[in-house]
Amino acid sequence: MKSSKPKILFLLVAILILCHSVEAQKNTRQNISPADQIKIETLMRQMTIEEKIGQLSLFASGWDNTGPSMNNDYKKLIKEGNAGAVLNAFSVDYVREVQKLAVEGSRMKIPLLFGYDVIHGFRTIFPIPLGQACTWNLKLIEEAERVAAIEATAAGINWTFAPMVDIARDPRWGRVMEAAGEDAWLGGKIAAARVRGFQGNDLKSENTLMACVKHFAAYGAAMAGRDYNPVDMSPVSLYEWYLPPYKAAVDAGAGSLMTSFNEIAGIPSTCNAWLLTDLLRKEWGFKGFIVTDWTAINEMVNHGVAEDNKDAARLAINAGVDMDMEGSTFLNYLGELLNEKKVSQARIDEAVRSVLEAKALLGLFEDPYRYCNKTRQETEIMTPEKLALARKMVTESCVLLKNDKQTLPIPAGVGSIAVIGPLADSKGDMLGGWSAAGEWEKCITLLEGIRNKVNGKIPVVFEKGCNVNDADKSGFEKALDVANHADYVILALGEDREMSGEAASRSGLNLPGVQEELAEMIINTGKPIVVVLFNGRPLTLTRLNEIAPAILESWFGGTQAGNGIADILFGDINPSGKLTMTFPKNVGQIPLFYNSKNTGRPFNPEKPDEKYVSRYLDVDNDPLYPFGYGLSYTSFTYSGLEATLSGDTVNIRAHVTNTGDRDGEEVVQLYVHDKIGAITRPVKELKGFQKILVPKGKTRTITFILTRDDLAFYHPDLKKYWEPGEFIIQIGSNSKETISTSIFLN
Secondary structure (H helix, E strand, O other): OOOOHHHHHHHHHHHHHHHHHHHHOOOOOOOOOHHHHHHHHHHHHHOOHHHHHHHOEEEEOOOOOOOOOOOOOHHHHHHOOOOOEEEOOOOHHHHHHHHHHHHOOOOOOOOOEEEEOOOOOOOOOOOOHHHHHOOOOHHHHHHHHHHHHHHHHHOOOOEEOOOEOOOOOOOOOHHHHHOOOOOHHHHHHHHHHHHHHHHOOOOOOOOOOEEEEEEEOOHHHOHHHOOOOOEOOOHHHHHHHHOHHHHHHHHOOOOEEEEOOOEEOOEEHHHOHHHHHHHHHHHOOOOOEEEOOOOOOOOHHHHOOOOOHHHHHHHHHHHOOOEEEOOOHHHHHHHHHHHOOOOOHHHHHHHHHHHHHHHHHOOOOOOOOOOOOHHHHHHOOOOHHHHHHHHHHHHHHOEEEEEHHHOOOOOOOOOOEEEEOOOOOOHHHHHOOOOOOOOHHHOOOHHHHHHHHHOOOOOEEEEOOOOOOOOOOOOHHHHHHHHHOOOEEEEEEEOOHHHOOOOOOOOOOOOOOOHHHHHHHHHOOOOOEEEEEEOOOOOOOHHHHHHOOEEEEOOOOOOOHHHHHHHHHOOOOOOOOOOOOOEOOOHHHOOOOOOOEOOOOOOOOOOOOOOOOOOOOOOOOOOOEOOOOOEOOOOEEEEEEEEEEEOOEEEEEEEEEEOOOOOEEEEEEEEEEEOOOOOOOEOOEEEEEEEEEEOOOOEEEEEEEEEOHHHOEEOOOOOEEOOOEEEEEEEEOOOOOEEEEEEEEO
């Protein structure tokens, strides 16, 4: 009989290691299992400093780069134990091959993380995130990210660089297409829904992946809407308008977070110790790991806060960064910095533990090939159910901006349709920016969607008319001819997919090229015409709004774009989308957002000639389309608004009546204005919404409950609390059209 002493000794050692781990690590996630903690501590004791630094280095495979490549020999680095994660690598065979280099080729056999930008779907591409936000349907958004997670993990990915939760008030910035819009409260709700969709209830499940919240922080407030530009704002604005969505995503359990490229008040985010350590970890209790954006550490030299890449690495690691994306600064310099005592062993160990904990949470120590299931790859991607969900998302994300004389839906008796415009049959553009592994060939264009809908019963004729962004008018004549011979005309206009997204800022937001001229010529025929817009940001559509009978904002709808838009155009689905970002009348109004502050000299519309007030000489202050705006094929009226105090809560009640002849969904929006505060308050703030179905001719009673916490705001001491006084309660269909009442709270 064998002695049991070795087993007992092993257990005692394991218990001692575990006790040390629990005592020494206040930042360890609560749901790291004891077995995983033992595994991590064992690895920490066995790894060399070079191998530890390797875990803090992330390199691109080269399949899909979003910046300058700093190190092309990533396979060699993996085998040497000098890489902890790989990005832009997917498909089961390839991921298995690369993972094998780590778990069979390196000394420590530590598995890799595989990251990818799964922004609005993996293979089944959903509408861009700004379009998804316009659904005001949190459940649907979460379901879309669940689909994205299932598909991405079926292709070997276990980590997504999403959600992007940056609040954006300037549509010149191209990355508004990745965001949820201009409102921090709504942005927080959407951020949490997206994290839940990606991560599910169990990160060790083979069909969930770790979220990475980005870009921390305030990246969406880049000066002049120019990507990568500095950010400068008051601390109160940062806390009140820009930080809440990140906090909501962290509270939802996001496993990782990405630093932003920008500086805030002179300090680049990637070396901002207050931001990454004091606020994120200590105040918010974030337990995940922090990765930079692509070469963000190296770029601190250009920012002017670091002498060279070595100095930049010192600043970043000491500020709280755990992983260097593609820059090689940690790999090249952390060892030297440790020897020079400019970086501590404890700080390096803390970063390594954070990365190893992420791998443990994903179950990679139990099975490094957990995400390499070829059967899943062959059976769980682009299934009919997933495509149906994508189509539904398209229908809910479309926003009806104008509909004079009931131009939409297309009447049943139409004998022929002309489809005109550069985006009517452009499969690649349907994907939009950041389209992951989406296959443009499988996209349904607007033209295809319309033809699918009519099923050969009426002729559908197509002419491109012009290109998206040049001066060529040679196609105008043919376009005019088909319009003149059709009963109904659909114009497909907007941006191409490369005109929004990263590094795609625009100083003008008009329809590019000669599209507006094409539109004016076709509209002058007097035919029933609807303009369908494809774009990744709000555009300045003042002239188009004046002349077009109907305008439908469809964004970039993804794989099922054409089918979903056709469902709206033909009236099978009643549009219910509402804008989450204001459309300005011209660029000179920017930044323009609904929750602005008043001034000491506010403009009074009843005194249009008053001079010394806050106004423009050449345009009024109002937007073209306000936040929350979106029409329906039916109509809704609001009445009976009441607000009553019950203990510490405000009970709000109103009636919503469908006064049209169609059933319809309405996004009922609740706004509050705090009339007097210790610091000035916005003219209104979104505090709630409900998306409801109201049958034609029926009335529904809607109730909201607000607590005093809902009415709190940040003060100059950066503490959040409410103040007694009068509050204006507003309910309506958008931020401009509301009914109101007031209530006093003591």
